[in-house]
Amino acid sequence: MGEAAAPETVVVIDDDYAMRLSCCKILxxxxxxxxxxxxxxxxxxxxxxxxxxxxxxDLKMPGISGMEVISRVHEIDPQITIVVITGYATIxxxxxxxxxxAYDFLPKPFSPDxxxxxxxxxxxRRRLSLESQRCEVERAMLKRRFVTFVSHQLRTPLxxxxxxxxxxxxxxxxxxxxxxxxxxxxxxxxRTDELQSLIADWLTLARVEGGxxxxxxxxxxLKQLLPGILKTYEAMAAGEGVSLHAALSEAPxxxxxxxxxxxxxxxxxxxxxxxxxxxxxKVTVSGWPAExxxxxxxxxxxxxxxxxxxxxxxxxxxRIKDEGAKKTTGTGLGLHISKKIVAEMAGSLDFESxxxxxxxxxxxxxxxxxxxxxxxxxxx
Amino acid sequence: xTRVEKRILIVDDDRDFVEATQAFxxxxxxxxxxxxxxxxxxxxxxxxxxxxILMDIMMDERTEGFFxxxxxxxxxxxxxxxIFVISSLYTEMPDFDNPPDxxxxxxxEFLAKPVDMVQLxxxxxxxxxxxx
Ligand SMILES: Nc1ncnc2c1ncn2[C@@H]1O[C@H](COP(=O)(O)OP(=O)(O)O)[C@@H](O)[C@H]1O
Ligand SMILES: [Mg+2]
Numbered sequence: 001m002g003e004a005a006a007p008e009t010v011v012v013i014d015d016d017y018a019m020r021l022s023c024c025k026i027l028x029x030x031x032x033x034x035x036x037x038x039x040x041x042x043x044x045x046x047x048x049x050x051x052x053x054x055x056x057x058d059l060k061m062p063g064i065s066g067m068e069v070i071s072r073v074h075e076i077d078p079q080i081t082i083v084v085i086t087g088y089a090t091i092x093x094x095x096x097x098x099x100x101x102a103y104d105f106l107p108k109p110f111s112p113d114x115x116x117x118x119x120x121x122x123x124x125r126r127r128l129s130l131e132s133q134r135c136e137v138e139r140a141m142l143k144r145r146f147v148t149f150v151s152h153q154l155r156t157p158l159x160x161x162x163x164x165x166x167x168x169x170x171x172x173x174x175x176x177x178x179x180x181x182x183x184x185x186x187x188x189x190x191r192t193d194e195l196q197s198l199i200a201d202w203l204t205l206a207r208v209e210g211g212x213x214x215x216x217x218x219x220x221x222l223k224q225l226l227p228g229i230l231k232t233y234e235a236m237a238a239g240e241g242v243s244l245h246a247a248l249s250e251a252p253x254x255x256x257x258x259x260x261x262x263x264x265x266x267x268x269x270x271x272x273x274x275x276x277x278x279x280x281x282k283v284t285v286s287g288w289p290a291e292x293x294x295x296x297x298x299x300x301x302x303x304x305x306x307x308x309x310x311x312x313x314x315x316x317x318x319r320i321k322d323e324g325a326k327k328t329t330g331t332g333l334g335l336h337i338s339k340k341i342v343a344e345m346a347g348s349l350d351f352e353s354x355x356x357x358x359x360x361x362x363x364x365x366x367x368x369x370x371x372x373x374x375x376x377x378x379x380x
Numbered sequence: 381x382t383r384v385e386k387r388i389l390i391v392d393d394d395r396d397f398v399e400a401t402q403a404f405x406x407x408x409x410x411x412x413x414x415x416x417x418x419x420x421x422x423x424x425x426x427x428x429x430x431x432x433i434l435m436d437i438m439m440d441e442r443t444e445g446f447f448x449x450x451x452x453x454x455x456x457x458x459x460x461x462x463i464f465v466i467s468s469l470y471t472e473m474p475d476f477d478n479p480p481d482x483x484x485x486x487x488x489e490f491l492a493k494p495v496d497m498v499q500l501x502x503x504x505x506x507x508x509x510x511x512x
Contacts (some may be wrong), residue, residue, distance in 0.1 A: 152438050155468040160396035162494035167404045187396050
């Protein structure tokens with residue numbers, strides 16, 4: 001990052017003039033900004049002002065003890081790495097210092113190499129710990145945002161239902177509202193369905209992320225799986241005026257995967273092909289083996305995916321809502337889940353699309369190897 | 381010229397919410413205008429200058445309502461039009477990162493979804509009166 005370019009500052013606190021001098025010389029040669037102080041009080045003032053990444057402090061000084069310096073420095077910033085310098089006779093104290101939070105100690109006398117080594121190690125540790133702290137914060141923020149978002153998604157249909165019921169309760173007897181009753185009840189039922197599928201999808205996602213859905217690896221022949229799935233959606237497709245077609249190669253299409261996961265995956269792609277289609281349209285599922293992989297494409301003759309939305313298509317909850325988009329129900333989780341499943345299988349999922357003409361989603365996964373049997377066997 | 385009609389603009393991307401709220405407001409004598417996203421909301425508000433605006437927050441964009449309120453507050457034509465936020469996000473939303481500036485706090489009332497319709501009408505009446 002940008003700040004990595006700025007030299008790290010190191011502070012030396014030692015009452016011994018010769019020691020201060022030689023430490024400063026060694027450390028500034030290493031490229032650090034160095035400042036030295038002759039006692040704890042001045043040293044602490046310097047630490048507060050300079051915000052160093054590391055300090056080297058003598059344990060035995062007149063005035064404030066080195067031990068106290070350690071705890072006061074960590075009050076200023078717990079991420080400052082502290083190296084203590086001790087005489088031979090005070091190894092016990094050095095151990096004590098480390099218990100108080102010092103990172104390491106240098107027994108006197110020490111060579112320049114020893115100092116260099118310990119300072120570099122100390123700063124490296126500091127960098128790593130800062131980095132992991134930053135990741136932690138970022139992860140917590142993402143999680144918080146996700147929770148707000150999910151609760152909003154769950155509440156939206158509930159709110160709609162509540163609002164209809166509230167109006168029906170207060171105005172159910174008036175002619176205007178009575179005329180709407182049927183329609184509103186239907187809408188309420190639709191919204192409960194929406195809530196159901198949201199919860200179902202969310203659970204599936206949690207299972208995929210937790211690994212419980214993708215754990216099992218068995219030999220699955222897609223030539224058996226896919227026709228079954230297509231059959232399940234025949235009624236839905238007919239309702240939309242869409243026809244379903246399979247174009248699977250003669251050869252078996254065996255992959256190593258989990259039957260349920262693969263079902264979730266192709267369910268999503270096929271229902272999307274139906275939903276985002278047009279009356280009279282087609283959905284074609286093709287499959288063929290290719291160099292150690294199995295490729296399956298799900299093509300439709302539907303609305304297509306406008307260029308500007310493509311980067312977001314696999315994001316959780318993303319749905320296209322522009323004027324051209326058909327009014328369909330959905331959670332926006334299907335493709336996100338599908339992508340995760342395919343990634344888990346060490347495969348890839350991508351798509352091509354022509355707005356107004358249709359889209360084709362392509363799954364590539366490693367083909368089944370007989371050697372996989374052994375792996376599965378031993379893991380059971 | 382005094383207008384006896386009281387017009388309320390609802391900006392919300394949930395059509396069911398809009399439909400139910402519209403029915404209740406109309407039954408109470410208000411005239412309802414509606415928009416399903418912030419952009420249309422601003423357009424309609426400038427054109428029609430409603431007496432009051434009900435605003436959702438999370439529409440297509442996570443903070444669309446906030447931006448929309450800001451935009452509306454910049455419009456000369458909309459000076460003095462009260463805006464009520466109706467959102468399922470609880471009040472000040474601590475984790476809403478960096479609202480553009482604090483201008484979105486300019487909303488006049490913050491009501492949690494689901495909103496009690498009777499109470500909503502009450503609050504609207506207090507603010508703009510009952511249509512004749
Ligand atoms: N075959 C397709 N044709 C056009 N648009 C699609 C297609 N598949 C997905 N999309 C777009 O991507 C969005 C996300 O899809 P998905 O994650 O399956 O969620 P859902 O179908 O529940 O909305 C859909 O809302 C739709 O806008
Ligand atoms: Mg889908």
